[in-house]
Amino acid sequence: MANNKRPRHGALLGVVAGLALQAGPAMAAEQGIEMTLAAHHFTPDHVTVPAGTRFKLRVTSHDSTPDEFESPALRVEKIVMPGQTITVTAGPLAPGKYDVFDDYHPETAQAVVEAQ
Amino acid sequence: MLASFIIVFREVLEAGLIVGIVLAATAGIARRAPYLWGGVLAGMAGACAVAAMAGALASAFAGNGQDVFDAGLLCFAVVMLGWHSVWMARHGREMAAQMRQMGHAVQSGESTMFAMAVVVAIAILREGSEVVLFLYGAATAAQLTAGAVLAGSACGIAAGAAVSWALYRGLLTIPVRRLFSVTGWLIALLAAGMAGQAAALLANDDIIPAFGYQLWDTSWLLSTGSVPGRALQALVGYSDRPMGIQLAAYLTTLATLIVLSKWAGRPVQRKESANA
Numbered sequence: 001m002a003n004n005k006r007p008r009h010g011a012l013l014g015v016v017a018g019l020a021l022q023a024g025p026a027m028a029a030e031q032g033i034e035m036t037l038a039a040h041h042f043t044p045d046h047v048t049v050p051a052g053t054r055f056k057l058r059v060t061s062h063d064s065t066p067d068e069f070e071s072p073a074l075r076v077e078k079i080v081m082p083g084q085t086i087t088v089t090a091g092p093l094a095p096g097k098y099d100v101f102d103d104y105h106p107e108t109a110q111a112v113v114e115a116q
Numbered sequence: 117m118l119a120s121f122i123i124v125f126r127e128v129l130e131a132g133l134i135v136g137i138v139l140a141a142t143a144g145i146a147r148r149a150p151y152l153w154g155g156v157l158a159g160m161a162g163a164c165a166v167a168a169m170a171g172a173l174a175s176a177f178a179g180n181g182q183d184v185f186d187a188g189l190l191c192f193a194v195v196m197l198g199w200h201s202v203w204m205a206r207h208g209r210e211m212a213a214q215m216r217q218m219g220h221a222v223q224s225g226e227s228t229m230f231a232m233a234v235v236v237a238i239a240i241l242r243e244g245s246e247v248v249l250f251l252y253g254a255a256t257a258a259q260l261t262a263g264a265v266l267a268g269s270a271c272g273i274a275a276g277a278a279v280s281w282a283l284y285r286g287l288l289t290i291p292v293r294r295l296f297s298v299t300g301w302l303i304a305l306l307a308a309g310m311a312g313q314a315a316a317l318l319a320n321d322d323i324i325p326a327f328g329y330q331l332w333d334t335s336w337l338l339s340t341g342s343v344p345g346r347a348l349q350a351l352v353g354y355s356d357r358p359m360g361i362q363l364a365a366y367l368t369t370l371a372t373l374i375v376l377s378k379w380a381g382r383p384v385q386r387k388e389s390a391n392a
Contacts, residue, residue: 054322064256064257065253065257066170067253068249072345072356073357079174079182080174084171084175089320089321089322090320091329103123104249104253106123
């Protein structure tokens with residue numbers, strides 16, 4: 001029921017897709033901040049986005065079955081088929097932390113989007 | 117098992133609440149069953165088709181295919197609900213009178229039953245495709261938990277259908293002379309909510325302007341991430357963080373349906389009795 005109350009597991013399977021973050025949130029937001037779903041875990045499981053403006057997330061699935069990228073706070077609910085990359089536009093967000101999750105595997109696939 | 121129960125229950129409930137309202141709103145119409153079953157079966161077939169094409173759909177319209185497709189379906193459903201409102205405004209009173217006298221349905225309404233079958237089909241297609249993809253994933257994952265997931269899903273479908281049936285039976289306890297005015301309002305709110313959702317989907321992809329991304333935030337009170345929030349979203353278009361364009365579409369649709377009903381139901385010389 002309340003997906004945000006479950007404990008979050010750190011993403012152990014490191015597919016380093018979040019390198020774009022090094023360039024700073026504002027720049028990364030232009031092309032989209034990358035997130036990867038593999039073995040029903042997000043990598044990275046914590047991303048930083050600029051507060052108060054629109055931003056893009058690019059979510060790629062390396063899972064072998066369909067995933068559903070979802071977040072009521074970001075107003076998103078999108079199917080991600082295996083091997084596919086989806087782009088999500090969201091915001092502007094007030095500074096704070098927002099939960100995102102894969103609705104088909106909510107026990108393990110959880111991440112936080114932090115607006116700064 | 118609990119997680120799969122909640123996921124499937126939520127989707128089935130969202131579609132089921134709409135079906136429950138449609139069932140109550142068409143209570144006085146004879147020979148409605150073939151239409152409603154047709155709508156259910158078409159919706160299930162459509163759900164499987166959409167699930168099968170999910171990959172292609174997602175990459176259409178510059179990656180916004182799912183949202184554009186969903187918004188299109190919602191707009192079509194809104195038109196069908198509007199059609200039903202007009203039809204009910206013309207025939208509701210005589211239908212209620214007939215039901216009081218004979219205790220059962222006698223009015224025929226082929227055109228509005230077709231419209232309502234489309235609404236049922238769209239509701240089941242939208243939520244059903246998500247259930248199909250979830251079940252497909254669970255079934256092919258070949259995990260040890262697949263059995264539990266499928267059991268949870270089966271319970272979720274049963275529970276969602278039960279709540280929807282309860283809504284239908286509950287609405288039927290309303291006295292006949294008031295029933296169609298209540299279902300008329302429910303249909304209008306349902307249509308307004310769908311129009312608002314369609315606008316929000318398109319605005320979220322920057323296809324249409326949002327006119328304010330967040331007019332207010334009532335997620336602390338009732339989040340659309342919770343089951344009650346989702347149910348209210350499906351029923352009356354509740355949104356915890358509405359966009360400007362969403363509210364505008366909501367109010368415009370609601371006002372349009374109210375005006376259309378008043379206009380269609382105005383007492384004129386009754387020579388339009390040939391309308392079915």
